[in-house]
Amino acid sequence: MDTFQGKTVLITGASTGIGRALALELARAGAQLSLNARDASRLAQTAGECAALGAAVLAVPGDVTRGADCRQMVASTLERFQKLDALVNNAGMTMWARFDALADLAPLERLLAVNYLGAAHMTAAALPYLKNSRGLIVAVASIAGLTGVPERTGYAASKHAMVGFFESLRIELRGSGVDVTIVAPDFVKSELHKGALGADGRPLGKTPMDEPRIMTSEQCARLIARAMRKRQRLLITSARGRLGRWARLVAPGVVDRIAERAIRLRR
Secondary structure, eight states: OOOOTTOEEEESSOSSHHHHHHHHHHHHTTOEEEEOOSOHHHHHHHHHHHHHTTOOEEEOOOOTTOHHHHHHHHHHHHHHHSOOOEEEEOOOOOBOBOGGGOSSSHHHHHHIIIIIIHHHHHHHHHHHHHHHHTOEEEEEOOGGGTSOOTTBHHHHHHHHHHHHHHHHHHHHTTTSSOEEEEEEOOSEEOGGGGGOBOTTSSBOSSOOSOGGGSEEHHHHHHHHHHHHHHTOSEEEOSHHHHHHHHHHHHOHHHHHHHHHHHHHHTO
């Protein structure tokens, strides 16, 4: 996918954060956009911003944890654009709490339903049409999907599941023409963190991140767009993340301490 001009891209979780920034980035590049989120009003705002940049845009509200919603998103996309060239599985949620502080395990179930099973539902609905176009699947995971991160046990587990799913699917799709790009962002400034589940299972309502010190959603979106053009296998957005992936093989304890320190510094 060396160009986005005239390509149809479906992005989940497109109303805020990385999803919104990526939608705007691809709109500037000439993509036809099918945008999804649960919040219809905020999604409409993003769609309007993309349309103002000259992109053909369809807003398709829905919940990725519901298979019927995912099938309808794809059907609406095909009805409008007659094809699907790329699916970006970006919808997600997070958690900030020690495991031993959880009141119950319901937050873990919710994280798995959205981050892992939501991506699986969406991919199942889109895959036949991506095979027709020899298209691209993008999985927006996390550094936490490659290594353990304290206070984010449920989130890390759901992103590990997501990475394992798409690594396995990539092998199954060999010879089909469909490629898989896995994205592992480091900390990114995003409204996702305001909705992070706390120990009581309710959203925190404010970000626990020291946001001026971390990557913006726009910076992350530019990296993702470049990886999509190259049909890149894996994008890790930080030098720390790339180093940690290999350091874990020879000095896992050091990587654990780096992850612990990173959480302390971002609080």
